[in-house]
Amino acid sequence: MMRILCFLFGLLFYITAAARQPQQGVAIKKNGQSFQLYIDGVQTYIKGVGGTNALGVASASGANAFRTWSGSVESVKSDLKLAAANNMYILQGISMTKDSASYFDENYKNKVRANVRELVQAYKDEPRILAWALGNEIELGNANIGAAWLFVEELAQLIKSMDKRHLVITVIAHNESALDSIARLAPSLDFVGINSYGSIVSIAGMVNRSDYKGAFMVTEWGPTGFWEVPKTTWGAPLEQTSEEKRQVYEQRYNNYILANKRCLGSFVFLWGQKQERTPTWFSMFLEKNVKGLPLKGEKTPMVEAMQRVWNQKEPPQTAPVIRAMRINKQTASDNIRIRAGEAILGEVDATDREQRKFTYVWEILKEATVLGFGGSYEPRPERYGKAVTTDGGQIKTSVGEAGNYRLFVYVLDNTGFASTVNIPFQVF
Template identity: 35%
Template structure:
């Protein structure tokens, strides 16, 4: 016989639980829909310029990228940058979850890709699309600033682009009084500076992408006659267009150890070295990409392991090193020669590579080796590139940082990559170009 009292009590419990769950869900939706923007302004004081967010000084400690945001926040960052609004809602939500703000990029057409800033219809259509994006995301509490375009000045000839940027900036100022507005240039010189300042008056500060040369940026801007506010929106290793090249004209990449040192010195000189003018920065790249090589700009490997640069960024943002550090590279040679020696080999020649490391904790290190043909899919401005396919079957023996391998047989340029992975999951990377001569 059924115990009706017990059954009735159970039904009541289920109903209460269902109602409670429904109330919680409704409350969550209400909180989401009631989320309001955080007021952000630019203030000028006796000490210079500062960002005020919700009335409090806010110095940007950021990186460009949209993944691994928990680690970004844990490393001491407070902001991230995107180049477009792709998947923006999810990125803004995830950033907010980790206490990060977002410089949200608004993609504009580039002259080098065929966009014509003399075409009034195309410019108007682009502005209308930007308007939709601004209205969609302007009230999100993680939003910090709008980035109108990225390097629209790279390899351009039509200076009318700045009028289009100004038209958009003026529109955003009316649509969204709660956030800052900027546009991003590829480096800076006096002519470009004057064009931006005179043609785009509605931006709040300059945003500059710069790699080698960041150390002198504060003085360079002063020499151009500008003592106003700026943010460095991309910076990092020495660019592939700025480094020493081999005698067959390919760029020589810094090791991750050399890059990590650059990230510290450039931050100190170009960002910390301009208090009251530098409002902060976004390091490049909090992610991984193929650009000249698979390791040049990303601070993670393709497998997702953080390299030494992440430790340097932690040091920049916190003033101390993380408890667990990546290995460092002390020396890397092929046949006793450095990358700068322009190494030539013959087909099927026996080669010996040696990698010497410094390890910061006794957690064991594994070295992975890879040979790639020199990339021929070189683009400009960070446009997507194809990764070369590795050359298999060359490794003869690998132990204790020493590799014996057989040179490829097809003439041309190659690179030998070394990935030194610690037991704690941090990595050091390096590569050496070499050239296989025709017989």
């Protein structure tokens, strides 16, 4: 009898202890109309960045994850070292085409299957991986078709047969029809990633109207996109100043991400620098190592914005505030046209909360003509003349060749922050 009692007591102790152990792996729990993400039993809200640039700055600013768009076994191994060093998780991308014809091509699909098996087999037990992300906006080309989403479903089932720890998602643009297709044809996905820029103000309505009833994450968001803004009469999109971007980053995070109970978190774009219509449009850091341009990858006001919203308190150092920029007393919306060789007076009005002394870097770039699609590579536009550094907020210059251009100014406070603004103009 005593042996039985001891056995039962030991069993009860074991069961109780096991119940106290954190749940292993990543899971989503639903509570009424809300969803929560758990990692090893700990409720976790994702404060993520797009890319692997300056992850030490990201972690110190309050971020806990970063996103990649594709990867090999070797590149993921390298990224996992970055994740461990900065105490972050990875939303690991798996590249898929936007070309609908490929989803009827067994050779293409076999390559993707092989890539998925290789990656998942290598990292199915890796605690720093949050989820596998199948494709990025595959519907943007012509792949919002049944065959594509059925293949996503097949891959999701394949991953789940190999990997019991991680979640599986796909990433779409702000696209209600894609959500409807996923709801019907890819039910094995754990949640959906949505990339949304200016349209993020309507993301709640779009998700709620759709047939999709699960959780989502905003996997890219940031400034208003070049496809969403006013343009000059010759078609040049008008980019927000970095101060305007700072304001919308904070508003969009607080009002449309943090406030949405179906949203598991987000990945702000881009925690780095890229050329996409301009070198500054989506870049949260400035360029570095560009010949003739004395920039060193400085932080923009959008980094300040994320420090503020992630931590819900004022950051210790803030960026310069650009109030306005003009060319010959005209603003960007004035469709500025200048005769070849005519004098150009560029002026910028900037201030600083810490009253730092500014350095101004100016350059004229030709309007981008080699354009990417869906975030694909674009070359940096050609510079006209040389970059110029001034101690004050004015520059006098001229352009002798007809064409479409932009005058850029970078306002540096020499503490590691810089603000940007540019105006398109036409020379005839």
